Amino acid sequence: METTQGRPARLRIGVIGSGRVGSVLGQALGRAGHKVVAASAVSDASRARVADRLPTARVLEPAQVAEASDLVLLTVPDDALPELVEGLASTGTDLRGKILVHASGAHGYGVLAPATLVGALPLALHPAMTFTGRDEDVDRLANCAFGVTAPEQLRPIAEALVVEMGAEPVWITEDKRTLYHAALAGGANHLVTLVSDSAALLASAGVPEPGRMLAPMLSAALDNALRLGIHGLSGPVLRGDAGTVAGHIEQLRENAPESVASYVELARLTADRAINAGMLKPEDAARLLDVLRR
Secondary structure (H helix, E strand, O other): OOOOOOEEEEOEEEEEOOOOOHHHHHHHHHHHHOEEEEEEOOOOOHHHHHHHOOOEEEEEOOOHHHHHHEEEEOOOHHHHHHHHHHHHHHOOOOOOOOOEEOOOOOOOOHHHHHOOOOOOOOEEEEEOHHHHHHOOHHHHHHEEEEEOOOOOHHHHHHHHHHHHHOOOOEOOOHHHHHHHHHHHHHHHHHHHHHHHHHHHHHOOOOOHHHHHHHHHHHHHHHOOOOHHHHHHHOHHHHHHHHHHHHHHHHHHHHHHHHHHHHHHHHHHHHHHHHOOOOOOOOOHHHHHHHHHHH
């Protein structure tokens, strides 16, 4: 593919899987000057996203989308990606010289091997961002990083595409792709669960606006964690307050028994991290871990 001034030439973009991620990436590439020419959409919600975010796209079958495009976004669920790629490659779709981009964090470019064997150019570009389906999703790309994995000779193209979308490319080697995704999913997804659980417990305790109470403290905790790592820790586990932790567990058993196991396991992990960092005294740790074992 020819480039101009180090940037990819203008491309015809196709989107196979017009969900939250595909519609956002297609829209971002359109803003960068490329033209979204085709998209697949099965559900009413997907068709609405195409009409709203990708108005220049014709709704076509996946194979037709690929043949009409220079760059094809394969933005389907992780488990559906191998079957989609195999289907395109085995049914005679002309993929020669076409850039195939998937946005799965769990896969590198190896999942695109069937298409690569018939001439496609494989890129794995995963936005480290959560998408809600709302209008602000595309603007959030300007503040996020992409995990970029590709054959070395295609790395400049992959990174240039990310920069064009206003984001920061971060190189992830093929063999570390699943570890990279586990780190992101564990942080982002479990954070939502933890915050939702905290809000529900506060509501049970009679707090009328849990989110309002949590926001300043959790924002500060997140900032501390990002800047200081485990040294941003505070609270009863760090202090070795075994009695306080025991009281927490007792109240959770009475009011939210489904939360006990996660509280105990996270407290253990927190204690282990604090011990390894030299932040928790051995005698305090022993009392605390005894409570958690019980």
